[in-house]
Amino acid sequence: MSSNDNTARSMPDVASQARAQVAGALDWVGMAGIEAPVLVADADGQIQRMAARVDAQVNLHRADARGIHMSRLYLMVDQALSAQTLTPRMLRQLLRGFLDSHADLSDRARLRIRYDHLVRRAALKSDNSGWRTYPVTLTAHMQGQEFTLELSTEVTYSSTCPASAALSRQMIQQQFASDFAEGQALDREAILAWLGSEQGIVATPHAQRSIASLRLQLGPGFEFHIEELLDQVEQSLGTPVQTAVKREDEQAFALANGGNLMFCEDAARRIQQTLGQDERIVDFAVRVEHQESLHPHDAVAYASKGVDGGLGADAF
The missing domain is CATH 1.20.5 (Single alpha-helices involved in coiled-coils or other helix-helix interfaces)
Structure with missing residues (x-):
């Protein structure tokens, strides 16, 4: 045994040796905002490394225990996210490790990972392209052998008022x-x-930048393909915001908007139909926000899959 091992064993461990000053079970204990990388496969199977913030927590069902072993959670997060591609299987194994390392203290674990997903988007007409980032939050829970995984993200698009x-x-x-x-x-x-004159086209419809916020509960046994999901939602809306834009691209975008008029109700229903047809999604909730150029307030609409006891409109 090394001297370092002997030193570590001789150090006081107040959290595990002392009883709680005030007894009581705790819903969640752990860390929030851990800085870590995530390895994510893009649509071509290439692995991207991106910066993430991670919350790692377990419950503390033993009312007399002073605390949990936070360093164990941190080290498991660091080892898993630094070396393994982000998949439901990996997240399940990580949460299983949380519980196994706290077998005498906890019976529930959760993990939340927040990062910006990078996607290269081609221009509408020209040969140019540019990067888009989509905020992604993955929230995984485990209780016993039951594992659930939720994905949240946003899609930004243009909406022209009918x-x-x-x-x-x-x-x-x-x-x-x-x-x-x-x-x-x-x-x-x-x-x-x-x-072609300003005298002729005396009025133009108002359009606004709009945001679709999505919360999806993914079914067991399926991998999550974030770019495929983003593509499906953007295609259903028809006018996602662009990256590199030359004049021919801007004209094509104007044409797309002119042929794709929609209220917030229309946008919510389009996404609802698209997500409802995907067997990988057990439940979902959608919030669309049209950031009005006419009003100082926004127009909003909510939709869900309608699962009893599921996410529902109150998810936002």
Whole structure:
């Protein structure tokens, strides 16, 4: 036995040797905001290393115990996240390790990992591309042999108001009627020039940056493919925000918005339908927020899968 081992054994361990000053079981004890890397596979199977913040906790069901072994949790988090790709299987094994190392103190464990997921996105028309980051939170629980995993993220998109678009079209019609008198012979070149002028297009619909917040409970036995999920939601919305933008890209984005008018209710239902068709998702809750350019307040809508006792709209 080394001298270091002897020194460690001789050091006082107040947490394990002393009784609690005031007896009582505790719901959760552990650490919040541990700085750690995560290894995440992208859509091409390449492994990315990203910075994360990790919460690692167990309950303390022994009312007389002074505390838990926080260093054990930290070392297990460090060893697992530094060396293994982030998967449900790895998270399950990590939580199992939490409980095994606290067998006399705890029967529940949880882990929360927060990081920004990087995705390279191509421009709509040009040959350019750029990076988008999506905030991801993974929350894993274990009680006995029961393991649950929840994924939260956000998708940012553009929403153009259908009511505003209809009112704008009406104003353009009225301006046309004013500039081209009834019975007047219409000249094609004159009309083309009018359509390209500020005098002709007198009104435009309002659009706003919008955010879809998602909470998903993943089914057992499935891997989570974050980029596939993000792609599905963005495709259902039709107008995700862009990265690199040249004029041809901006024009394509304007065309997409013009052909994709939606209220917040429309956006919530589109996502609800998309997530409801994915067998890997046991339950979900959605909150969409259209950050109004017309009002000083936001328009919001909520949707869920409708599982009894599930996430529901109150998840946000």
